[in-house]
Amino acid sequence: MALITNSVVPERWGNSRGPPDGAEMQSTRILKVSVETASGKVREGVPEDERKDMKRDDVLDSVWTGVVPVYERLGEPVPGPYNRVKEVPGYLGGWVDQENSEREMYVNEAARKPAPLKRPKKVQE
DSSP: HHHHHHHTTTTTTTGGOOOOHHHHTTTTOOOOOOOOOOOOOOOOSSOOHHHHHTTHHHHHOOOOOOOOOOOOOOOOOOOOOOOSSSSOHHHHHHHHHHHHHHHHHHHHHHOOOOOOOOOOOOOOO
């Protein structure tokens, strides 16, 4: 349990009430799942305009093209209704800040990757 808890938020297990009592252990299960198939879409790099539009000054001068980076941002920790700890623990606030910084840096780098060079199609003989 400690390994899984700390893999989500580092140092969380040692900063939690513990060990879990019997009722908590009865209502908690850890599953190991093998994923056989999955799908997802991630975009990196600048958009590629159509070749015909690249030759049209009226299009290039009037149509903005680009990328708006999108990422999930963690908010400020909100204390629970029975919380008596006045300050957010350093490990938690630091983790939130680090995650947000890494996520923002990643999407900004991905959005600025250059378009792949287009190679001319080979002419069949």
